[in-house]
Amino acid sequence: MKKIGVGLIGLGGIADFHYQGLKGNDSVTLLGIADANKEILRKRIDEWKVIVYNSIDEILEVEEIDAVHILTPSDKHFEHVIKALEAGKHVLVEKPVATSLKEIENIKDVAEKKNLICLPNHNHLYTAGIIEARKLIDEEKLGKIVYGEFFASGLLNLDNWGWRASLKSAGGGALIDSGTHLIYQALYLLGSCNKVKAMTKKFFCKIEGEDTAAVLLEHDSGAISCIVQSWASKDYFQTPEVKILGTKGQLWIGNSLYENRGLYFNGEKILDGWPIETTFTKAIDDFYNAIQGKRQPLSNLEQSSETLKIVQKAYENCLRKS
Numbered sequence: 410m411k412k413i414g415v416g417l418i419g420l421g422g423i424a425d426f427h428y429q430g431l432k433g434n435d436s437v438t439l440l441g442i443a444d445a446n447k448e449i450l451r452k453r454i455d456e457w458k459v460i461v462y463n464s465i466d467e468i469l470e471v472e473e474i475d476a477v478h479i480l481t482p483s484d485k486h487f488e489h490v491i492k493a494l495e496a497g498k499h500v501l502v503e504k505p506v507a508t509s510l511k512e513i514e515n516i517k518d519v520a521e522k523k524n525l526i527c528l529p530n531h532n533h534l535y536t537a538g539i540i541e542a543r544k545l546i547d548e549e550k551l552g553k554i555v556y557g558e559f560f561a562s563g564l565l566n567l568d569n570w571g572w573r574a575s576l577k578s579a580g581g582g583a584l585i586d587s588g589t590h591l592i593y594q595a596l597y598l599l600g601s602c603n604k605v606k607a608m609t610k611k612f613f614c615k616i617e618g619e620d621t622a623a624v625l626l627e628h629d630s631g632a633i634s635c636i637v638q639s640w641a642s643k644d645y646f647q648t649p650e651v652k653i654l655g656t657k658g659q660l661w662i663g664n665s666l667y668e669n670r671g672l673y674f675n676g677e678k679i680l681d682g683w684p685i686e687t688t689f690t691k692a693i694d695d696f697y698n699a700i701q702g703k704r705q706p707l708s709n710l711e712q713s714s715e716t717l718k719i720v721q722k723a724y725e726n727c728l729r730k731s
């Protein structure tokens with residue numbers, strides 16, 4: 410069977426994870442890569458030995474490329490995704506899919522009109538612990554869900570923040586960037602949410618947006634959840650990312666770096682840990698399975714809209730208070 414031709418657009422930090430994820434997939438072949446930065450392209454030619462293109466327009470002209478991964482800075486996603494869809498390519502786009510809701514709606518419309526798959530890379534949904542947690546919640550093993558906690562912290566003491574330094578190109582700070590992962594997990598496990606309270610602060614990261622955010626959500630089910638994302642503090646204990654409390658049971662999901670990582674139900678480990686790379690591999694497999702019509706993908710653009718709505722409400726909430 411003919412392999413699906415793939416192009417990677419944007420070859421910065423996250424491109425390595427996509428490259429590794431593609432290598433493990435037998436139904437695809439990497440046909441080209443593109444970046445606006447010639448130095449980065451040169452480095453990748455040596456590393457990956459693949460055809461390079463100097464611009465997104467050039468790579469999108471390649472007929473044999475059926476699908477592209479958009480891995481450019483967040484404010485560029487909209488323009489790049491629309492171009493790719495208009496060129497007839499399926500698209501896997503990094504989170505956050507866009508920095509405005511209107512843009513995501515527009516992307517949904519164009520993908521539908523062109524009958525193409527466009528998925529966000531919500532890779533944390535693919536951790537074994539999250540998938541199993543959702544199953545246990547659906548089976549009502551936890552009773553009524555009371556509370557969820559979604560926590561991630563790391564010390565990002567960078568000298569050069571690149572596009573992440575500016576509110577315009579990043580769309581915000583730590584919350585819209587890394588915090589997006591926490592929010593879509595909260596929505597996936599605890600359901601939709603319309604009530605949002607938030608506090609954001611910048612401690613020392615050299616960026617225009619916040620480096621620390623705490624957000625409280627009330628889900629439509631009545632459950633409360635707390636999202637904490639920081640780039641300003643090293644987490645020595647590598648605290649678990651997710652904790653879910655229900656009237657009958659409790660889940661504790663150790664994050665990807667924690668030595669005791671895994672899924673714990675009522676204090677007992679029921680699933681071993683999973684390295685972060687596997688989440689990219691699985692998200693990428695899911696995208697290509699969806700293209701081949703094999704299964705309904707776990708991530709979708711509706712999650713991206715719901716997540717961005719919460720980010721925006723959180724930012725508005727902070728503005729009203731200050």
Ligand SMILES: NC(=O)c1ccc[n+]([C@@H]2O[C@H](COP(=O)([O-])OP(=O)(O)OC[C@H]3O[C@@H](n4cnc5c(N)ncnc54)[C@H](O)[C@@H]3O)[C@@H](O)[C@H]2O)c1
Nearest residue numbers: 419420421422423444445446449480481482483503504505
């Ligand atoms: N899923 C995850 O866990 C995860 C982790 C990190 C980053 N990301 C997301 O991935 C995206 C990229 O992040 P990164 O850390 O790799 O950024 P980066 O700055 O390391 O890389 C971005 C690349 O895009 C290129 N680029 C910029 N404008 C371009 C254009 N017009 N045409 C072609 N190339 C262009 C840059 O030259 C650079 O090589 C962001 O949206 C970010 O939020 C996701």
